[in-house]
Amino acid sequence: MLSKKVRGGNVAYKVDIHKGFDSLSWKFLLLVLTHFGFHPSHILYVDDIFVFYRGDIKSLRNLSIFLKTYGDFSNQYVNNTKSSFSTIDNSARFVTKIQRIISCSHVCLSFNYLGVSIFVGAPKCRFFQPLTDKVKLKQASWKGKSLSMMGRIQLVNMVIIGFLAYSFNMYKWPISLLKAVISKLYLYW
Numbered sequence: 001m002l003s004k005k006v007r008g009g010n011v012a013y014k015v016d017i018h019k020g021f022d023s024l025s026w027k028f029l030l031l032v033l034t035h036f037g038f039h040p041s042h043i044l045y046v047d048d049i050f051v052f053y054r055g056d057i058k059s060l061r062n063l064s065i066f067l068k069t070y071g072d073f074s075n076q077y078v079n080n081t082k083s084s085f086s087t088i089d090n091s092a093r094f095v096t097k098i099q100r101i102i103s104c105s106h107v108c109l110s111f112n113y114l115g116v117s118i119f120v121g122a123p124k125c126r127f128f129q130p131l132t133d134k135v136k137l138k139q140a141s142w143k144g145k146s147l148s149m150m151g152r153i154q155l156v157n158m159v160i161i162g163f164l165a166y167s168f169n170m171y172k173w174p175i176s177l178l179k180a181v182i183s184k185l186y187l188y189w
Contacts, residue, residue, distance in 0.1 A: 009055035009094060012086045013102065014113060015067065017047045018079035025075040050113055055087060055094065060101040080104045088120065116170050123171045131167055132181055135160055139184065156185055 053059050071077035083104040087094060095106045110119045110127060117127045138160055147155070164181070167173070 009087060009089045011053055011055040011060075011098060012109070012118070013051045013053065013063070013104075014084050014086075015049040015051060016079040016082035017049070017076045018082075025073070028074045048113075055089075055098060057097070057101070060098060064101055078104075086118075116167065123174060125174050125177045128167065128171075128173060128177055131164065132177065132184075134163065135181055135184060160185065 051063065053063055067078050080103045083102075084107040085098055085102065085104060086107055086109040087098070088109070090106075099106065110117070117130075119127050142152075142155060
């Protein structure tokens with residue numbers, strides 16, 4: 001999505017809502033829910049939003065105005081110190097233009113969002129290294145425990161396979177990395 005050429009460039013914007021739950025205008029929320037036919041019991045709270053948009057000045061200003069207007073109505077404002085944006089074009093001129101309008105920091109385009117690696121291009125081993133390190137750490141913490149074979153299988157299935165499956169649903173992992181993780185799991189048994 002970000003690598004697709006468009007006029008003005010592409011931007012990925014991770015928006016953090018400042019003290020989202022504490023500052024939520026319940027009157028606003030109930031009005032919106034009722035308007036769309038939902039019962040107030042259907043409340044879903046989110047304090048992080050990930051937005052992809054064009055990097056031209058008009059789009060940047062429109063997004064900035066939208067978020068400000070949303071904040072005025074809902075009492076949920078953007079926390080610029082925790083928000084960030086990423087781009088393919090990392091030229092100082094382009095990054096400065098964006099920072100002037102949305103007032104947050106620029107970050108490298110390889111990061112985690114809600115537990116999923118966000119990156120450009122084909123999946124590479126280095127993007128998944130934090131997950132493979134997590135597998136090693138979990139196994140190391142279990143080494144001294146005297147567990148039966150079934151206990152070990154349960155730990156692997158419930159803990160390790162759980163967080164790996166989430167990533168497997170998002171990306172096709174490099175075969176070499178899959179083999180390395182599987183061999184580590186076999187050593188544990």
